[in-house]
Amino acid sequence: MRVADVTIQDIAREAGVSKATVSRVLNNPYIVEIETRTRVEKIIKKRNYTPSASARNLSKRMSDTIGFVVPEIDNPFFCDILRAVSSAIDDFHFTLICCNTDDDMEKDLKALVMLKEHRVRGLLYTPAVDYRTEEERVHLVKILKEMETPVVIMDRHINIGDFDGIYFNDYQGMYNATKALIQQGHTKIAIINATLDRVLARTRRDGYIDALRDSGIEPEERYNVEGDYRMLKAYELSKKLLALKDRPTAVITCNNNTTLGFFKALRERNEQVPRDIVNIGLDMIKELDVMGYRMNFIERDPKLMGQKAYELLSRRMKDNKKPIKEVILDTKLHLYDI
Template identity: 40%
Template sequence: MGATINDIAKKAGVSLATVSRVLNNSGYVKEETRTKILDAIKDLDYTPSAIARGLSKNEVNTIGVIVPDITNSYFGEIIKGISEVAEEQGLNIVLFNTDDKLEKELRALNVIKEQRLRGVIMTPIFGGDDFNSQYFNTIESLSMPIVLVAADIKYSTFNGVFVDNIKGGFEATNLLIKEGHEKIAIITGLLSSERAIHELIGYKKALTLNNIRTRDEFIFKGDYKLDTGYKITKKILSMEDKPTAVVVCSNMMTLGCVKAMLEEHKKIPEDLSIVGFNKLEFLDMVGINLTYVEDSPIELGKAAMTMLNERISGKAINEVKRIRISPTIILNGSEKIKK
């Protein structure tokens, strides 16, 4: 553990207030005393906290970023977009990973509030039909600019940058229908999130418009995790009346899906056609080319940080701004039907 201001004061034989005046270059301090304090700082190898310095001046130059899974390359790209714009604006980032757990998200929000950061960009966990008063009260008590990215919170009107996930779910399913598939499964995200709900709405809409019956046994509830995609795909492959295609609503679940296919010595798309969500560079590197819905996470991050900076700088502070980006489909052949 590093040295503290108390350690410096003790070593220099002065008060905490005198040390504070030297650290913040404020108020009069005798040159002899200043030299003692600076020598103590050097001897103790003291590094002042940027947050502590900022708090003393009421100008913390740091924002909080909350994501549900830091190991997922999709959120890594969102963070990259945020950091590129933040660096241009001279802002620092404190990153929080929630592991898709509501209690961790609440804890992160409370830490951000305690440290009085300049603002927060977050991909929320909660967004479903259940109203959670503790969750909403925590967010509303932050008293700082908030920008949501990639996922919305139902019943809220926070500023945010989102994806048209109904269109994403529709386009992925409609593509498979155009290829001749009628038995199409979906592995959803967490249905407590509005994103996953919207993707499922898009899936059902495509089936209905093409006069294909929605089959409950083809709707699999996932959670964006690799292991879930793997287990569900194993189940799909073992079904007696199995689907010929599947829409997989996250890149990590798609990776799990591919893992299960390889283990079962099944081929894509001959044994099961797949349309995933978001790019997985690892699959490209090993020669597995999957068709996927692309929503440009780096651009999402850049747009979210630009929006937050507008609020921090006082521009359009009373205007609610909500941008919705339209996804595109990148065709790589995994949507084809078995001939």
């Protein structure tokens, strides 16, 4: 394939030293005599020698790659996480392998196997699905354990135990948002969520329901709708919700795309927030904020999540004995008009 990769052997020969010495110049220059070292370095530069990562990794029994697995790489939420992780790995000290799983279990597992083949040094992982059956969970944990590498679970707490993780406090966010609406006199509050096979959907619903009950309001089934966190589905659900006879006066939307779907449905009816109905969305939508669209939202900071995720991973890479650590990031409620 490659015509003429220059190898460590070539450099050694040309410099009149052994491969071991060239290797030392590369990895541990100060143990090599200055004169030898500079001679070798000059030849490395001249021949434009670039060591082979495969050979190095194989020989060191240690890879230089980190796996990054997310379900939706083109969602600004995950983009921002990716960006923060990229920045945290300064100078390409590690190599980032990026996998998109489309919320698909099969792709998720394939990605993990691929990363296992690469013997990744660490894994930043947002599970594509919840792995709810016992069999699925056992299988997943087995794969993760067998990777024998630090793992940090991001955003979706699927309760497989024994792994570091970083999450937002979605429960509290939803609880506070719902409470705030109630305090403003709303009693008919809807939630556009996702189906409850997703842990985040369950958590968010719990926060919502608990807040209602704590205020003596019994949650109503028809105000509790479940999509898939994508815009199209949220849009369709919103249309139905808005067409109810006894419709809600406030709607909580459970992620950025859901909020957009809701707004789209609203617009088609020539209605507006907060004039015709009140909304609190989960996640800021930067573009709308810039436009002066003062939406109410529960803020989660994905860049912070990316940064902290990498910190957790580093910590674990340094010391595998430390106790499991789960970081819960607070959300913040931004209210303009409810």
